[in-house]
Amino acid sequence: MKEIHIDSKVESIPEVMNFVRAELEALGCSGQVKAQFKMAVDELFGNICLYAYGEGTGPVSVSVGMEGDPPSAVIVFCDSGSPYNPLEADIPDIELDIEDRPVGGLGIFLIREMMDSMSYEYKDGCNVLKLTKDINHQL
């Protein structure tokens, strides 16, 4: 796994994007899979920047690698902010009329639909969020 350590600032998003894209390219991911991980980085790293450390900022690590057979790309986000499990967020009912739909919650829903797996644990004072996706997957 390759890892980047960075501050939880929205200004850091492009640097995280560039790191993730370069690593996924090196792993041979399809263009679609790269686009889906990009969406995930914007949502999940963005959420960490906005909420994990309240008004302040703190350290975040983002790791990218490969595991399993068939090979899956793996991304792990770690922050030591407030414990928060995004997988417990309410799943929006996309069948509801637009007037009745909550505006939030779409991001996590999208990522869950796009990824093969998403897991969360609170370990050693850190929020650890892990995403995997078959590198050759076509939706």
Next chain:
Amino acid sequence: MDLELTAKRDGKEFTISLKGEVNTLTGPKLKELIEAELPDTDILVLDFEGCDFVSSAGLRILVNAFKVLKKRGGQMKLINIGNNFREVLNITGLDTVFGIT
């Protein structure tokens, strides 16, 4: 990647052409422009010719604008949608809500 917005007004129709990406970082720029122009707008046209990445931060902005317009009988049109953005709209069911061409 940054987001460039080019705006054009024709009476009550307001068109924004997007170039770049709508994400957590660039979203506020689009939000500010839409919010400033929405009171004078009945038809909001968003041209995605130069933009095929819209994260959930961008979707929230679009949903909010759509709700405001719909409430007073206005409409929102998304044109020149690329494949990545279309996939996002399909997954979230917003493809059947927004006017897409």
